[in-house]
Amino acid sequence: MLTLYSSAQSTFPVNGVADVREGCYAFTHATLVKEGGATLSDATLVIREGLIVSAGTGAVLPKDAVVIDCSGKYIYPSFIDLYTDYGIPAPESGRGGRGAVNPIDFFRQPAQIESNTKGPYNWNQAIHPEMDAAHLFNVDDAKAKPLRDIGFGAVLTHVKDGIARGTGVAVTLANEKENLVVIKTKASAHYSLSKGSSTQSYPASLMGSIALLRQTYIDAAWYKGQPYHEGTNLSLQAFNDEQSLPQIFEGSDKWGDLHGDRIGDEFGVQYIIKAGENEYQRIKEIAGTKASFIVPVNYPQAMDVEDPNDARFVSLADMKHWELAPTNPGAFEKAGIPFCLTTADLRDTKQFFANLRKAFESGLTEAKALEALTKTPATLIGIYDKVGSLDAGKLANFLITTGPVFNEKTSIVENWVQGRKYEVKEEAWKDIKGQYNLVITSATGGSTTVVLDVKSPTAASVIAKDTLTGKFSYDGTIISLSFPAAAGGAAPAGGGMRGGARGGGRPSAAMHLSGVVNGDTWNGNGTDSTGNLVIWTATFAKATPPTPDTAARKRPNHVGKVLYPFDGYGWDSLPTQHDLLIKNATVWTNEKEGRLPNTDVLVRAGKIVRIGKNLDAAGAQVIDGTGKYLAPGIIDEHSHIAAFSINEGAQSVTSEVRIADNLNPEDINIYRQLAGGVTSSHILHGSANTIGGQTQLIKLRWGADDEGLKFRNWDPFIKFALGENVKRTTSTNNNRFPDTRMGVEEVLTDAFTRARDYERQRKAAPNITRRDLELDALVEILEHKRFITCHSYVQSEITALMRVADKFGFTVNTYTHILEGYKVADKMKQHGSNASTFSDWWAYKTEVQDAIAYNATIMQKVGLNVCINSDDPEQARRLNQEAAKSVKYGGMSEEDAFKMVTLNPAKALHVADRVGSIKEGKDADLVLWSDNPLSIYARAEKTIVDGIVYYDIDRDAQLRKYIVAERNRLVQKMIAEKRTGSPMAPATPSYHIELSCGDHDHHDGLLTIDEDGDHTEIANTTN
Incomplete structure (x- = not known):
């Protein structure tokens, strides 16, 4: 609704005498800029009572209109x-x-669970x-x-x-x-x-x-x-x-x-x-x-x-x-x-x-x-x-400008809103630049004529024998001018412009003039340099000749390219899929064939299509693997990279939240982990609450958007947690249930009881059952459509969760961390769980004191499907070495050890039919290593996802040179900007937040700088 009104009919009372004015104005000889930039020359805009009456050429002016000559002016809609x-x-x-x-106080403050809004x-x-x-x-x-x-x-x-x-x-x-x-x-x-x-x-x-x-x-x-x-x-x-x-x-x-x-x-x-x-x-x-x-x-x-x-x-x-x-x-x-x-x-x-x-x-x-x-x-x-727009019937909202509105030298003179004038730069209405004959007359009748050279509404000088720079202002109505007495200059009677410096080096006095504008004539009064009164008149004489433009022209605005991701290691165009033929490598299949020396692998349309010797393929890009190892890409079962947030820890059960909703495809850790041979990562919710959020398996498609990262057609998972993080052991002021380990079990029982009741009600009366995103996810677990990976340490809690699962008829798919898994491996095997653990992390909090370096080997010997995960962006770059530790600690075979970071996590994540080994028909997620992948000397030379080379060690070397050159170019450009006098911001570090299990969108940790200077990081090691 538009509140239009006639002042004669206002519902508001008048405190005083009514002042009824219709306010009719006609703006003539203007350039009107109407809808779509359509321009009318020598046109008229008529407004009345705050509305536009007409806008165009040949308008008949209302007899009661106040006519405003807008020659040389432009009128635009506001x-x-x-x-x-x-x-x-x-x-x-x-x-x-x-x-x-304050991030340090996150767990130290009592949580406000409910709204405090009244009503x-x-x-x-x-x-x-x-x-x-x-x-x-x-x-x-x-x-x-x-x-x-x-x-x-x-x-x-x-x-x-x-x-x-x-x-x-x-x-x-x-x-x-x-x-x-x-x-x-x-x-x-x-x-x-x-x-x-x-x-x-x-x-x-x-x-x-x-x-x-x-x-x-x-x-x-x-x-x-x-x-x-x-x-x-x-x-x-x-x-x-x-x-x-x-x-x-x-x-x-x-x-x-x-x-x-x-x-x-x-x-x-x-x-x-x-x-x-x-x-x-x-x-x-x-x-x-x-x-x-x-x-x-x-x-x-x-x-x-x-x-x-x-x-x-x-x-x-x-x-x-x-x-x-x-x-x-x-x-x-x-x-x-x-x-x-x-x-x-x-x-x-x-x-x-x-x-x-x-x-x-x-x-x-x-x-x-x-x-x-x-x-x-x-x-x-x-x-x-x-x-x-400037159409009849609309509000009289318009601008009057001195030229095309976006020109640098154009001024907005007035902004009319609802037919009321608001002065913006009224002094710009008339172009006053030029020379004026300034006549100054003293009280005794003597006069002096000098030239007033006006350069702008705020700058002018007086030309006599000398050129004197004065202080000048013009606002369209009032003139103010002051200038020093001239040495040897003519002066009006009374000696007002006498001159030079006086004895003792005192400065000359100044003349001060003020007055009003009356067309091309200005006049007023003032005082001369000795304080005597004067009157003055300035009459326009001639326009100032245009000043030649000697300023340096702007150089073409050269800018760098947009990269995907927007990072020094990004692509100027996304990589595409090609047929690949990797020849003469030692192929580590992870299948019954084991390691195949001097073998070729052919990739077409992102799939492995042939494995054998002396293969040939017309049109395929040939990659020489002589003396190198070709292995399946590493799969990290437990990661927190590539997300904007990891924990929704405000409630005990938050199964409604989804990591998939806040993936960050520009996380530099994607690129770094490709350099470590990782091709897939399972991005988990954190461990702040008993039932956390829904997880997301991704492929490390560096340069893709967030949707493009997602592992397609994947069984959905969800993160649970047990122990210290859930019951907030470190909090001194925790008011969120649970506060004990037995409370954790009760939260689980209650959540699935509610989910089971909700499932029954939804089936019985779907039209009157409120859909609940939290319970939807739990029902998917009960229906074996969503699978659990659970943060766990202590054997008593591990078995407690299995009891809850058995009661409600589902299986805990994976226990992650599981540092006391060696104590309950037999129960886990009977239950049907996978294990995803660290190789040798312990002693970082109370509930990991019983961890041992033989954990992975013991669980593997019992018959569990065991994975080695990172839970850390740096460790993820060396998961091949983490797997190798079980060869040292437990005497595990190299093949079994390497499977813990490839085929085993693929099995745990239900994608072993597509990744985790080199087999015809599987996705071409491959890594060409310089050495045995379990060697500390092995480097990933090429990392391939879906048949696309996303990391190449030679390209990486070129990118490092590019980063140095591009940084230098931009630094020099910023320095040049500073020298133009432009306002500058202080150099500000660019932070990259490393999320982990215990983080809650606030972070405390160690500040580090990458060797290429491209990222500053805050690291947090809470697990």
Whole structure:
């Protein structure tokens, strides 16, 4: 709704005498820029009572119109910003806000399990769709003015807090009462994956936020049936009521955008996505969302890297992003993605035009920018009938500029909002540059004429015998000028310009003049250098000849390439699958054939198709394996790489969260582990709670997006945990159940009891059973569709979980860590479990004191399928050596030892039909080693996934040289930027967080720098 009004009919009482003015204006002889950049010359814009009456040529001027000659001026529709919190009170920050919790104190604070919001609202206080921005909004002219000054006349504003944020209100930036500036009360509904100021413990991770939003959609749909036992839930009611509005999701990053879009796709919602600065890095995936975007023009500042010691801490990725960020809006345009522009995230709104011009230099067209600031945002939220163009009947929201609005020398003179003038740079209305005859007359009648040379509204000089630089200001109405007395210069009667320095070296006095503008004549009064009164007149004489442009032209904006991933070790184009023929290698099959010397392996379409001697294949790429070993790729059964979050530890049972929802395909550990011969990793939820999240098996397809990492058609798994981490032994203030080992068993029993009851109810009455994502995953376990890998140490707990499993009729697929497995190996074999353990880790906490180096061998001899895992990104690079330790400690055969990191984990993960050995028909996940893979001297020379060479030791050597050269180029470019006087940011280390079992999105550890300087890391060794 648009609150249109006649001042004669206001419902508000008048305290005083009514001032009824219709406010009719005619802006003549202007260049009107209408919809789509269509331009009308010598045109007229007529407005009345805050609305546009007409816009075009040949208009008949109303008799009562105030006529404003706009010769030489341009008129544009005012801009619209869809992503602000203008006029909305800031939310109170709480302990639960992102970044508010000290990581060291994470376990030391009592958890806030329940919402502390009073009233019949949602159980989680990060879900507050009942927030109505129209009810909270207050006009704030101090914040409106900076936006008006850069051309904005209307904004969409909302509460930037929480996951479900409520509705937004579209308002103008007029300085009027709130009821007069509202364009549309419920203009949008807003969402994000940031819990914001919520002090509630859940969610504590990105995947938890995703699960919470997914569950909210499910709960809201269920609530439509008004279930009796739910009672009244104003949050779910508001959530449902808002689904017909434009849905805006804050992604703020290329991966966040995709996370949001997938949630929308799941529930049939097409979000408008608020982007970040880096979508150009994955623009194909961004285009695939089919979404419209709100794109900021906020770019990182160049860093001060002149000191080499500072420069080495800055990652190449961050420097490349600084260079390429201005290409982001242009990338959207080139990809044909609908978008509008926003001031969101700017440090200072004054940067808006400067940053916009950087975008123009980097590919964005001015026509698309104008559309993205006017028609597109108005259309997206359904207010194009009110604003966004210069059409009759719309709000009189328009800019008057001195030229094309995006030209660097153009000034916005006025911004009219709802038919009311707001001065921006009124002094620019008239081009005052030129020379004026300045006549100064003293009180006694004597006068002096000099030349006033005006260079700009803030700079002028006086030309007599000398040229005197003065202090000058012009605001379109008032003139102010002061200049020193000239040595030897003429002076009016009274000696006001006498001169030079006086005795004793005192400086000359100054003359001060002030006055008003009256067309081309300026006049006023002042004082001469001795304080006597004078009057003055300045009359325009001639224009200043244009100054030749001697400034150096901008060099072509050379920028580096976008890499996939956006890292020094990335690809400028993704590698493709080729037929491969690896010849004359020692082929370590992991099958009954054992090791085959001088053997060839042929790969076609990503599969192993032939194994034999003297093979030939036309068109295949030949790889010489002479003197080398060809082995199946290593499979890490227990890893925490390639994820944005690992633990959702706020509750005891969080089976609804999914590692798959927050994979990070740009984790450098993917590349590093390829260099260690790893081709697949099982990415587990952490061990903060009894029933953690759903896991994800990935292939290390370096350069693929998050979906491309996933191991296709894989049996789903879930992470459980026992022991110290679950009962929070290290916490001094734990209020989350369980607090003892026996409590852990009760949590498991209770969870599966609830799941069994839920399964029965769902089958009996599916239409009235609320779908529960947490219980869905547990039912999948009961139905043998999802399988458990369990963090475990102590024999008593291991057997306790087996009892629970036996009671509910499922099997614990894998016990991981299992450092006391040698004590219960017979029970595990009888139960049907696999084991995934460390080779020789112990003594890092109380429950591992009984660990022994013979554990893996003992379990293997009992008949268990035993794996050696990493649980550590560094150890994963040497899993071949970890496997070899059992040859030393337990006398295990080399073949059996190597299977513990290849075929055995494939069996444990139910993918042995595709990976884990070299066999015809299996996936071509292969590693060419320089030596026996169990040797400490062995290096992975080529690592192949699905027949694609993702790591090559020779390419790696070239990339290291490239990184050095590219870093140097960018460092020099930043130093050059500093020398132009541009504002600089301090050199900032680029952190890479290493997640592990006990991490909760906050980290404490050791700061390290890679040898290539490309990544700074915080390591955490909690397990």
